[in-house]
Amino acid sequence: MLSDHQIASFIINGYTIIEPEHAPNYNEDIFEALRVMPENPGEHIPEALPAITDLLGHPTVVGALTSLLGPGYTRDKGGHIHMNPPHTRAQPWHQDERFGRGHQDRDGDHIRQAMLMYYPQDVTEDMGPTVILPGSHRRVASPESMVTLVNLRGQIFSTVKAGAIVLTHPDIWHAGTGNRSDRVRYMVKFHFSRTQQSAEPSWNHDPANLSEIRLRLDSEHPSTLSRNEYETDHAARVRTWNNIAGSAKMPLKSEAHLGGPWPVSGGATTASRRRRDGVTG
Amino acid sequence: MFSALLAHRRCLKMNCSLSGAERSRVVNNATVCARRRFLLASPNMKRQRVMYLNAVSRSLRAPVVGFAIHEPVPSDAPQIEAGVDMPYETVHHAILDGWKVIHFPAQRAEGHPEAVGVYGYEFILDQIVDVDE
Structure with missing residues (x-):
């Protein structure tokens, strides 16, 4: 479970990073499975990558998602495997599906959904890490309004160790950046939703805090x-x-x-x- | 420098009616039509360097929170990069450095009182610079 302070940080910044203890070689095996995958499975990730269910059921992951979304949260249909090959350029800033596909009901003052980004390999600055803008999740911004934005004060890069998971508010501004290395950078993304309003904190809460x-x-x-x-x-x-x-x-x-x-x-x-x-x- | 070869190539792009041989003579002897005379008379090309600065308010003294510079040379668009600092603390600092504001952000209508707005107020500035090619 997350702590009061981790929940506060998530509310303020729109993200938190967790580092579950994986089984030996888990990340390496996932990386290899991705490397030989003939094509992107789209939303059928668990079928194409059965070992990913171990991650989705990992107590640290379940604890963090329960903390943010309450008990009984569900994994949304969809998900995506991101492959950032060498010598790419950065994506533009965006919010996932904020202006389409029935996602207009998201609230800036609630945590109804969460986005999970899992990195099966160490990600260094030159490998095109994901960039996010802390605190941006309360700003609704159309792609049109973001078109001239490039480098923003406070932007941070997901330079993480293999196995790390970045959990974000669904509306966090983010982008894949340019991969200047000769290595492929993978990331597996899933979305989750709250199914009930919480009657009490669903995290490790202490009223004294x-x-x-x-x-x-x-x-x-x-x-x-x-x-x-x-x-x-x-x-x-x-x-x-x-x-x-x-x-x-x-x-x-x-x-x-x-x-x-x-x-x-x-x-x-x-x-x-x-x-x-x-x-x- | 603005080479004769480049001038010749540029003339071709301008749909000039002169033949190839005449174009060579134009470049070498500088007997040129009005458009080419302009090009050949300017050894350094004057071009517009453009910068977007996003400030947290319409004030020239407001902190800058985002930027993008478009150089006046053939190039890819600027992109998000690690380790990049804001080039100026405020729009006013940019003016002191020779930039000219060519677009001021509009006064915004009051938005929803409980919603955080779009990001920053966008100023567009330019500098006219000599470009050596």
């Missing part, structure tokens, strides 16, 4: 936001917690609102104006 969690939801920002966005993003985070925590809800308005140290210089008015305008320096 609530004040710390609240502080993190109020103050941690993986990317620079405009003044409007601080307000809306903050509210959406707390609503997300409340939507998945059942009985462990927290008040929308923080008791510590506007508290904290006095400004060192410039005065509160100046500081507020600069925050409002998103001004730096």
